[in-house]
Amino acid sequence: MQFYLPVAEMSANIFIFIAMGGAVGFLSGLFGVGGGFLMTPLLIFSGIPPAVAVGTEAAQIVASSVSGALAQWRRRNIDVTMGLVLLAGGIVGSFFGVELVGVLRRLGQFEFFVSACYVTFLGVIGTLMMIESVNTIRKVRGGMAIGMRRSGQHNWIHGLPLKMRFQRSKLYISAIPPFLIGLFVGLLAAIMGVGGGFIMVPAMIYLLRVPTNVVVGTSLFQIVFLTAVTTILQARLNYTVDVVLAVLLMVGGVIGAQFGVAAGERLKGEQLRFLLAGLVLLVGLRFAWQLIAEPRDLYSLSPGGI
Amino acid sequence: MCARLCRAAALGMTAMLAATLLLLGAGEGESQTQPPRKRAPAPVAKENTQGSPQEVRREQQPGARESVQADVSARTVSVTSSFNGTEIVIFGAVDNSQQPSAESGYYDVVIVVEGVPGRVVARRKNNVAGLWLNTSSATFDAVPSYYAVASTRPLDEIASEEFRASHGIGFQHLRMTPAFGQAQALSTEDLKEFRTAVIRLKQKDGLYVQDPYSVAFIGRSLFRSAIELPANVTVGPFTTRVFLFRDEKLLSQYSVRLTLEREGLERHLHSFAFGYPTLYGLATVAIAIAAGLLASTVFRKPAH
Numbered sequence: 001m002q003f004y005l006p007v008a009e010m011s012a013n014i015f016i017f018i019a020m021g022g023a024v025g026f027l028s029g030l031f032g033v034g035g036g037f038l039m040t041p042l043l044i045f046s047g048i049p050p051a052v053a054v055g056t057e058a059a060q061i062v063a064s065s066v067s068g069a070l071a072q073w074r075r076r077n078i079d080v081t082m083g084l085v086l087l088a089g090g091i092v093g094s095f096f097g098v099e100l101v102g103v104l105r106r107l108g109q110f111e112f113f114v115s116a117c118y119v120t121f122l123g124v125i126g127t128l129m130m131i132e133s134v135n136t137i138r139k140v141r142g143g144m145a146i147g148m149r150r151s152g153q154h155n156w157i158h159g160l161p162l163k164m165r166f167q168r169s170k171l172y173i174s175a176i177p178p179f180l181i182g183l184f185v186g187l188l189a190a191i192m193g194v195g196g197g198f199i200m201v202p203a204m205i206y207l208l209r210v211p212t213n214v215v216v217g218t219s220l221f222q223i224v225f226l227t228a229v230t231t232i233l234q235a236r237l238n239y240t241v242d243v244v245l246a247v248l249l250m251v252g253g254v255i256g257a258q259f260g261v262a263a264g265e266r267l268k269g270e271q272l273r274f275l276l277a278g279l280v281l282l283v284g285l286r287f288a289w290q291l292i293a294e295p296r297d298l299y300s301l302s303p304g305g306i
Numbered sequence: 307m308c309a310r311l312c313r314a315a316a317l318g319m320t321a322m323l324a325a326t327l328l329l330l331g332a333g334e335g336e337s338q339t340q341p342p343r344k345r346a347p348a349p350v351a352k353e354n355t356q357g358s359p360q361e362v363r364r365e366q367q368p369g370a371r372e373s374v375q376a377d378v379s380a381r382t383v384s385v386t387s388s389f390n391g392t393e394i395v396i397f398g399a400v401d402n403s404q405q406p407s408a409e410s411g412y413y414d415v416v417i418v419v420e421g422v423p424g425r426v427v428a429r430r431k432n433n434v435a436g437l438w439l440n441t442s443s444a445t446f447d448a449v450p451s452y453y454a455v456a457s458t459r460p461l462d463e464i465a466s467e468e469f470r471a472s473h474g475i476g477f478q479h480l481r482m483t484p485a486f487g488q489a490q491a492l493s494t495e496d497l498k499e500f501r502t503a504v505i506r507l508k509q510k511d512g513l514y515v516q517d518p519y520s521v522a523f524i525g526r527s528l529f530r531s532a533i534e535l536p537a538n539v540t541v542g543p544f545t546t547r548v549f550l551f552r553d554e555k556l557l558s559q560y561s562v563r564l565t566l567e568r569e570g571l572e573r574h575l576h577s578f579a580f581g582y583p584t585l586y587g588l589a590t591v592a593i594a595i596a597a598g599l600l601a602s603t604v605f606r607k608p609a610h
Contacts, residue, residue: 002537009540067598070599236587239583291439292436298432299507
């Protein structure tokens with residue numbers, strides 16, 4: 001069944017996009033990630049204009065994170081203070097990101113920039129995750145105990161001013177690092193069409209030393225609000241949110257995620273991380289290939305002014 | 307009584323045609339003043355026209371000038387949510403046709419359909435340190451969003467190069483002006499290359515079509531052509547120009563408009579997204595939150 005997408009201005013088979021949402025939803029449920037880093041590339045490769053893919057995906061992430069955030073809220077796993085500081089930075093970052101998308105589109109460099117961002121971040125994160133999960137799998141096989149990370153260790157972050165008490169994280173640190181992390185993730189979220197959990201979570205664990213049980217909830221909490229703001233900004237400044245496409249992806253996504261969660265319960269954490277790392281690297285390689293391989297057509301057209 | 311009616315109709319038609327020509331052909335020089343053709347009327351094949359008394363009467367004016375009239379199957383094409391491209395039929399008739407039969411190839415017809423002119427940026431990728439990125443671009447103003455040429459024969463057999471150039475008939479004469487104040491100074495060859503690329507890419511998307519044998523005469527005066535509008539066509543007013551030729555001479559021309567309009571849900575969503583972008587963004591977020599909450603309620607596992 002074909003449906004004419006009002007903003008993407010193209011006729012699309014609705015079942016393909018529902019299936020796409022379902023597949024990504026399954027994987028995001030399986031790995032406990034937002035799935036933006038998979039969905040946006042899929043949309044771009046399937047012919048949706050990159051800027052529309054990025055804008056629309058922000059809306060879909062709102063839908064897929066809301067139920068997760070709510071579940072974490074019920075379990076009291078959200079540090080609201082930390083979430084708000086991250087969000088404040090995120091909104092500033094998102095605003096600049098959305099502006100940057102507009103500028104890059106006018107210069108004709110948006111596609112290149114998005115690809116470069118994907119290659120860089122997916123490459124780095126995928127490699128780190130791969131190393132970590134392989135090490136853990138080896139240790140587990142060798143029968144060694146896995147050391148738990150403890151919070152409260154001091155590093156340079158503790159020397160900064162504007163200290164705040166983050167009760168649930170059991171931290172008393174400066175508000176500047178979480179604000180900056182939020183800003184950076186917000187910037188990336190707007191440009192790459194992702195929630196940014198894959199950067200936010202490691203940053204909170206390794207840089208801020210937030211306890212692991214609070215990290216996922218807090219990250220989801222701020223992703224919901226950040227992607228909501230990003231959606232509104234993209235709609236307002238770039239006119240790149242396609243509500244029909246977003247709904248199709250949501251329908252597939254929320255259903256797929258339920259099956260993914262069920263499947264994920266049968267796998268061990270390090271196995272999941274290993275598979276996820278492989279997936280992340282594959283997507284990164286696909287983008288790298290696009291930058292390196294000679295394009296089929298050297299020319300491209302875009303409507304004037306955009 | 308009948309004769310008077312016919313005369314009145316003929317007068318009215320001529321006036322309409324003259325007005326159309328005046329509207330269309332400002333500054334077109336000799337092409338709009340058609341010299342009366344002193345051609346011996348072709349032998350009228352009676353059995354072919356027997357079916358239509360009206361037609362017979364028209365044929366009985368020997369030496370009268372031919373004129374062409376045309377229309378499209380739908381003056382308004384609605385782009386709804388289920389829009390997946392459409393076909394429009396352009397049909398027309400030659401008044402005072404002296405063509406002996408539909409197959410005789412006595413007349414040539416060229417139909418040009420053009421969409422809304424708009425600005426287009428063409429970009430070219432180059433390899434920079436191993437990476438492919440857009441390095442040069444050319445901006446063109448007034449590039450028709452859609453352009454189709456249908457004709458009875460290849461264009462170069464129908465009309466002279468000068469005529470095609472002055473009327474923008476055929477891909478090589480398509481009007482496409484480089485925008486004033488380009489981002490980069492481009493040489494003439496570069497511009498030409500970009501121009502070719504625009505036409506090629508538009509052709510690939512089915513937006514530029516040139517079909518030299520797609521206009522067919524059905525009777526001695528009636529002709530038709532079907533033109534495909536793909537799903538990715540831009541909405542707006544379209545102009546359709548119909549030219550009637552005989553031996554590389556323009557006998558008559560006619561113009562008709564058709565409009566592509568967004569309709570129904572498609573129209574509402576589009577005007578919402580572009581007219582009230584903030585509200586539209588908020589609504590999208592509201593839908594997303596509702597979908598997420600709904601999913602978490604529906605799929606919530608019973609407590610065990």
